[in-house]
Amino acid sequence: MIQKEYITDLFFDLDHTIYDFDKNSALTFQAIFTEMQLIGVDNFMTNFKPINDSYWERFSKEEISRDFLRYGRLKDTFDAIDVKISDDHIYYIADEFIGKLPNYNHVFDGAYETLDVLKNNYRLHIITNGPDVVQERKLKNANLTAYFQTITNSEIAGVKKPHPQIFQHALTTAKTKAENSLMIGDNINADVHGALNVGMQVVWFNEFKLENTIGVAEVQQLNQLLEIL
Amino acid sequence: MLFACLGLGMQAQGLNAKYVQMKKVYNFQEEFNEYRVNSFLKHKLEEAGYTVFYDDQELPQEAKADPCKVLKCNVERGKSMTATKLTVTLINCKNEQIFTANGESRVKLRSKSHVDALKNALEYSALNKK
Known part of the structure; x- marks a missing residue:
């Protein structure tokens, strides 16, 4: 359970936790396909999601270039839906x-309603x-920038979550300590294990109600954070 | 290329602008100097006699004191199924476009097509300037 009396700083993941990447990318593809009058793409998104994830995994390990990611994830998805x-x-x-x-x-x-309440009681950050x-574009366009006191990304930190260094970097930038901090994110490895590993408390954003094998605190919707924090 | 430099250079003289501010990341890019657009264009602008700064760098005192000494350089990518199309513009302190150049490349590889399109844009820029 969360021991909220020690918590002063909340660190949020962005994609798939606050920013609805799946929805935004689905709408983007839909607009492009409609304009191109492309047919037979009804199952595009269902197939795209896991393919995109695997390309990102390879990109983050520096096995492939950004250009190859952009091409490959589309090529593979179109192949999959024939x-x-x-x-x-x-x-x-x-x-x-x-x-x-x-x-x-x-x-x-x-998201906005929850952040509006939380910002009165905690300092909010992004990792x-x-x-x-x-x-930065996403935060700005979604009017989120003002909520967050610090933003740490993998380019600044030099490593990606779950590497401890990016969490340490974020804590130092935020001038706080792990024991006073809590991480909220959707990715069990990058966010949950990454943050636990450096001694932060964690809430798992478990949108798809996956099995919670490690007994970590979880929410399915962001406003549920207000019940535990 | 002589025309291009002449075109860019003359604009500089006419408007008394000495500096150009480039974006570190243009709208069609996801990281600094993707496709080598920024470094290539910076080089071309410097060849034309400008001192170039990126938008995350501090401008010199002279430029801060007189904003009309600074031009903003924008690059946009147009829609095309078969080519990479780029438009380079220089905008003055009155928000007027004082230079514009279009170029396209049919090179397939994105890593090469952008620089190729820029070369083509600047080659004929003297004809296109506003």
Whole structure:
């Protein structure tokens, strides 16, 4: 259980925790496909999600380039749903995706309301594995910047979650200690184990109600944080 | 390329602008100097006689005192299924576009097509300037 009396600082993950990446990317693809009058793409998103995750995994281990990630995740998804599409079209979609994604800035239900209450009682921060400029764009476009006192990304820290160094970097920047800090994130490895490992308390954002094998505190919706904090 | 430098250079003289401020990351990029756009363009602007700063760098005192000594450089990528299309613009302190150049490249590799498109844009820039 959470011992909230010691907590002064809350650290949030961004993608899939506050910023609804899946919804925003689905809307972006939908807009691009409609404009291109592409048909047979109904199952695109279902297939894209796991493929995208695996490409990000390889990218984060520096096995592939960013360009290859952008191309490969689309190529593999179109192959999986049996849509024949030229490389020119794939490159076009990849370019359009970067340009259009910032137009969609959905956050999870209750995000603003929850942050509005929490900011009165805690200092709020972000620890994210995304690249500097992309995450800044998301925070700015979704009107989230003002909530957070510090933002630590993997570019600044030089390593990605769950590496202890990025958490240490975030704690130092926030001028706080692990024992006074709590991490909220969706990724069991990067966020939950990463933060526990440096001695922070943790709340798992378990949107999909996955089995909680380690007995860590969890919420399925952001406003449930107000019940435990 | 001579035309391009001449075009950029003349604008500098005419408007008394000495400095150009470039973005570190343009809208179509996800990291600094992706596709080598920023370093290539910076080099070209310096060749044309400008002193170039990125938007996260502090401008010199002279530029802070007189904002009209600074031009802002923007780069946009257009839509195309078969080519990389880039537009370079220079904007003055009155928010007027005083220079614009379009270029495209049919090179497939993104890592090469952007610099190629910039080269093509600047080659004919003297014809396109506003």
